[in-house]
Amino acid sequence: MALLEIVKNPAEILKKKAAEVTQFDNNLAQLLDDMYETMVENDGVGIAAPQVNKSIQAAVVELGEERDVLELINPVIVAISEDTETDIEGCLSFPDVYGDVERPVYVKVEAQDRNGDLYELEAHDYDARVIQHEVDHLNGILFDQKITKTYTLEEIEEMYADEEEEE
Template sequence: MSLIPIVYYSHHPALHKVAEPVTEFNEALAKLVQDMYETMYHADGCGLAAPQIGIAKRIAVIDISEEKDKPFCIINPEIIERSGEKMMSAGCLSVPGTYTTAPRSTYVKVRAQDETGKFFEIEGHDLLAHCLQHEIDHLYGKLNIDYLSSLKKNISLKKMEKFLKRTKGK
């Protein structure tokens, strides 16, 4: 397995466009998913979408368990049911150094494929629902801070750039 560098808001075009569906479920995809798990754990995140490592494909990995031992991947995911609404706060590995709130459903049901191409459904409430929506948004080129007004968004981006300067080379 290997770590893949995470890209930051406005630093890479893949982050801001609609990702392509995955059509080939092969060894290269399985390896990419493993690398995404490793990259997510290394960055101490609970989710990572392929556009965040510069790959505009509909792949995301998630692990919200405390022991960080229950990872799963969602490929070509679609939200097929949702309910409830709440403003939820989150950080994003592509906008480090900031937390922002966005309107989220408190329940979602998602249909996706695993790394072998098999279809499955997953239901999530609260944190898991939030995480699923956040990662699936990435596959549409949408980030948490895109829900903010342009004024608030600029403040968040300035915070991010400061954070990146501070942590550069670490």
């Protein structure tokens, strides 16, 4: 496996809809493995192929308390809830940018795995947020377009410190 360079905003590749994956081969498997390693090394919970300069419909996310790895190839969101929640998001392609983003609290997605097999997944709350963020990337939609309020890294650290003191 190898660490890949993360593309930073305002790179054009981040603003374009990525191409459908049609070849499910060792190159794709290697890319997914490298994306995962890159995501973990950079403390991310999701990464999309355009963020590593590959304009294809592929993303890797970690879900659940166990942080299970999920690979989303050619994902399509087929259902979302009307209920939404606003929470703070960050992005590996936007270092030190954090902001409130409103998203549906439930998502149902159809995607393929690294072998091309189709599957369906339902996710709630934080996991739904992560999936939507990465699917947005694959469609050229960046989270800064959805931010309603921004925060500095210091403000984020202060918020988390306050939460820990309350516990």
